[in-house]
Amino acid sequence: MRVRRRLAISLMLGLASLPMATMARDKAAPSPATTRAQALVSFQRDLVSVLAPRADAMPLLGAALLARPLPNQPSSTNFHALITRAARADDASPAAQWARLTDCDAAARTCPNADALAALTAEAGDNAAIWLLKLGQDSANERRGDAREDLRRAAGAKLYDDYTGTALQALATTVGTLPPPPAAIDPGSAAGAWGVQVVMVFGVSGLLPAPQPGMQATARLCEDGKDDPAIRQSCLQLAHLLEWGSSPLARSLGLHLRETLSDDPEAQAAARAEMTNLAWEVRNFAALSARAAGDKALAQHLLALARNGGTEMSLMLAALRDEGIPLDAPGASEAAAIAPTASTVAP
Structure with a gap:
């Protein structure tokens, strides 16, 4: 979601400014914001170091996600090492394998991670997200028959879950392992350490490369095949599943398929x-999450929701309800009855 990308700005500033330490000492002193961002990244490294010795899957997943955007991590505490251990832990869930999909080299065309995809197909074959990921691959490689089979398997799945909720839970349950250093806390923010944790949870998740289920490829396949009874039936069945999916993006595609x-x-x-x-809900949650970085009570509440688990959609809707924000946009039904709106599916 856009809010996670916006909250990631602080972390990106810190990551981008790390080479500054090697510059000449007569350069101007960094701004307070840059200093805080650098302290935040140092804190992130400390969290990874403290969490790395753990043997259970959730802390290792949190450590892996925290390590993912950090440059020059030691081989024992980099993303590859930590996500591999998380996926092999006795209590591992498919969420670790989903994150492991990005443990690959896009330049070498090894993405998504083939071993992780094979494990997910075996362990979570009732999740439509896995089959839509395969559909995107097969469509890109012009394997039309395989793409149709992927569509059929996705339509027959029990759920759609891209595990963003579990990733947020892993981050929210680990960022409190250490108190943030004073240098990482904005003295002008009333949220204090809680504001730092919100930025860590939603900012890190916004920085991470995410596996991309073939949403656009699915939309094209369904629209191009709408006169084929089998494809049309699969697409309408998939639409219903996606409308109750884990993410706003999945729900958006489901609604798009139903409309078309x-x-x-x-x-x-x-x-x-x-x-x-849905667009109204996403915009309001983005504003709410951005405000949480400076609002202690709101930051505590969003972190509590993330720690409770669930999906990205359930977290968003719970946060809006708890703040008394209506889930229906003003005049949405009336406007929709008058004329169609242009609906798009993000990649």
């Missing part, structure tokens, strides 16, 4: 209204 493939004008109008509501 349904023969029922009322169903089309309802999909447009729900798409407007």
Whole structure:
């Protein structure tokens, strides 16, 4: 979500400014914001070092995610080492393998990680996200028959989960392992250490490269094959599953498919209204999360929601409800009944 990318700015500033330490001493002193960002990155390294000796999956997943954007990590505490251990832990869940999908070299065309994808197919074959990931691959490689089979498997799955909720839970349950150093805390922020933790949780998740299920490829396959009864049936079945999926992106695709493939004008109008509501929810949660960096009570609440687990969608909706923010956009149903809206699916 956009909010995680915005909260990642502090971390990116710190990461980008690390080489400054090697510059001549007569350069101007860094700004307070840059100093805080550098302290935040140092704190991130300390957290990884403290968490790395753990043997259980969730702390190792948190450590791996914290290590992922850090440059020049030692081989024993870099993303590859930690996510491999997290995936092999006795209590590992598919979320670790999902994160391990990005343990690859895009330049060498080894993404996603083949071993992780094979493990997910075996361990979480009832998750449509895995089959949409494969659909994107097969479509890119022009394996049309395989892509159709991927679509069928995705439509027959029990759920869609991209494990973002578990990643946020892993981060939220580990960032409190150490207190943040005073240098990392903005003296002008009322949130104090809680604000640092919010930036760590949502900022780190915004920095991470994420596996990309083939959303656009799925939309194209469904739209190009809408006159094929088998494809149309699979796409409508998938649409219903995605509408209850774990992420706003999945729900967006589900609503898009319902709007474009349904023969029922009322169903089309309802999909447009729900798409407007979804955009409203995402915008309001983005504003809420950005405000949390300077609001102690709100930061504590969002961190508690993340620690409780669930999905990205469930966290977002719970946060909005708890703040008294309506989930329906003003006038969404009326506007949707008048005219279609342009709906797009992000890559």
